[in-house]
Amino acid sequence: MAGKPKPMSQIKQMIILRQQGNGIKTIARMLDMSKNTVKSYLFKLDKLLENNRKTGLTTKKLLSMEDPEVEKLFLSGDPSYKDPRYEHFIANLPYYQKELKRKGVTKTLLWEEYRESYPEGYGRSQFCYHLGQQEVARAKPSMVLDHKPAEKLYIDFAGKPICYIDRETGEEIRCQLFVACLPYSDYAFAMAVPSQTIPDFLHVLGCCMEQLGGVPQLLVPDNLKAAVNKADKYEPGINRALEDFANHYGTAVVPARARKPQDKALVENQVKVLYSRVYAKLRNVQFFDIHSLNRAIAEKVKAHNQTRMQQKPYCREERFLADEKHLLGKLPGERFELRHYAELTVAKNNHVYLSRDKHYYSVPYSLIGQKVKVVYTRSMLYVFHKGERVAIHGRGFQQGPYSTLKEHLCSQHQHYRDRSPAYYRDKAAQYSNTFAKYIALIFKQDRYPEQLYRTCDGLLALARKVDEQRLDKACNIAMEYNQYSYGFIKNMLENNMTEATTEASGKELPKHGNVRGRTYYNEQR
Known part of the structure; x- marks a missing residue:
């Protein structure tokens, strides 16, 4: 019995032929065995029946047993x-x-x-x-997981970089290959990105969601820095940017355990398969930008998803479209924008300084000296105080300038910023048309604007103290004598010259031939 053990079905045939009274030579000829092999098995049979007589083992019982049970009796242990x-x-x-x-x-x-x-x-x-x-x-036993459709998305980066060539310098640019798959259908997605940094990681993850046409319930990334701040077996620290991304898309993040690739074994296997179905097939093709590289990768991944799986009557894409895609969550209306956070103090000029932009942004003047929380994306900046949003600005990337909203300033500063000829004309029109006409004539002078603004401020202050009729009389007299100054109007009003002028103009001059009249003096002036 030094050779390969005989099947137990043959051993049972041997037992039956022996019961029928056949000899060793006949049994050996009928079963195509050597005589010594037949003799050895029959000897083993007799010994088994003799040793197990107390337990009631008989030939009939032996023949009724299953083959593995018979094998255990005849081949008990490896010598x-x-x-x-x-x-x-x-x-x-x-x-x-x-x-x-x-x-x-x-x-x-x-x-x-x-x-x-x-x-x-x-x-x-x-x-x-x-x-x-x-x-x-x-070795520890492995567990077969039961995956539900549209429940999880496994995420990983391939260990080997994939490259394209810089057309200008000829330099080989190494890129990272992002790989994701839905474990239920094993539907795969792959895309090259410049790095594994947070902006690139979240960008490619958003592209993956759009390619899938929906959002799974859970994201299962590796413990890379772009996803996990602190790796822990039980409570890993999720990167805040990834949490914002998950909240935007209405999903949750459950990272794999540190140094436990079996937690996402399917995507690990996808990486191995893509080495042969993407890397190997593109090894002799040169690309000169990342966009053409990604188009080629997408074609190879599509062919991979459409390839019939071994021992299964369908491909990955068929199973994904039939059982999984319609169960994915709805995509949000807008793509995710990466958020950054800062806590800043409002300066005396009621602005906060964002050092990343080297730019100033206004907040309400009532918050001067207080701490505010700033959340900014690529295009917008939001300021919060005690949980309430107090300011919104578009990002300003010019170094030094201020982004200021009028409503954030106090009334004095608003007045100062609003000064213009139109502003003063509108203010004067609230008192009288004559006053508005006088203000308009002031701005027709060839003088520096700041001086004219101060003149108008003084005139408006006078207008608030006198009645409309006196103001109009003073303006008419000033326009008659082409006097456009705050001091002239002030002197007339303080010295009641408007009334005196009216009374004097009411008296008639004596009639004589030596009268030159108003026209003459105007011409002389």
């Missing part, structure tokens, strides 16, 4: 494990396992040392075989 060499090997096994963990130690090296200390021991192949069997026996 090699009763070999003294094996006992010596097992005694030294802890030492071998410990040494294999040391750098540079191989199974061949251990075998050479083993043969030096035990020359009659195993050969190299048997030694390595038994070491391998012990590793398999001590």
Whole structure:
């Protein structure tokens, strides 16, 4: 029985032929066995029946047993494990396992040392075989996970970079290949990005959602820095940017355990498959920008998803479209914008300074000296105080200037910023048309605007103190004499010259020939 064991079905045939009274030669001829093999099995049968007579084992019962049960009786144990060499090997096994963990130690090296200390021991192949069997026996069992459609999206980056060539310099630009898959259908997505930084990671993750046409319930990334701040087996610290992304898309993030790639084994397998279906097929093609590279990657991944899977009557794309796509969550109306956060103090000029932009943004003047929280995206900036949004600005990327909203300023500063000829004309029109006409004539003078603004401020202050009729009279007299100044109007009003002028103009001059009249003096002036 030193050869390969015979099938138990043949052993049962042998038992039946023996019951029928056939001899060893006849049985050997009918079953195409050697006489010694038949003799060995019949001897083994007799010994089994004799040793198990107390337990009630009979030939009839033996024939009714299943083949594995019969095999256990006839082939109980491997003789090699009763070999003294094996006992010596097992005694030294802890030492071998410990040494294999040391750098540079191989199974061949251990075998050479083993043969030096035990020359009659195993050969190299048997030694390595038994070491391998012990590793398999001590390995932890793997679990088959039951995946639900549209529940999870596994995320990973390939270990090998993928490259394109800079057309101008000829330099090879190395890119990272982002890989994701839905475990239920094994539907894959892949795209090259410049790096694994947070902006690139969230950009490619958004592109993946758009390609899928929906949002899964959970995102399962690796413990890369763009996704996890602090790796922990039970409570990993999710990057705030990824949390914002998940909130925007209405999903949750559950990172894989640190150094546990089996938590997302399907995407790890996708990476291995894409090495042959993307990397290998594009190895002889040159690309001169990342966009053309990604178009080629998309074509190869599409072909991969449409390839019929082994031992299954469908491809990944068919299963995804039939059972999964319609269960994905709805995409938001707008793409995600990466948010940044800062806590700043409002300066005396009621602005906050964002050092990243080197730009000033206004907030309500009532918050001067207080702390505010600033949230800014690529295009917008939001200011919050005690949970309430108090300001919104478009991002200003010019260094130094101010972005100021009028309503954030106090009344004095608003007045100062609003000054213009139109502003003063409108203010004067609230008192009288004559006053508005006088203000308009002031701005027709060839003088510096700041001086005219101050003149108008003084005139408006006078207008608030006198009645409309007196003001109009003073303005008419000033326009008559082409006097456009605050001091002229002020003197007339303080000295009641408007009334005196009216009374004097009412008296008639005596009639005589030496009268030159108003026209003459106007011409002289």
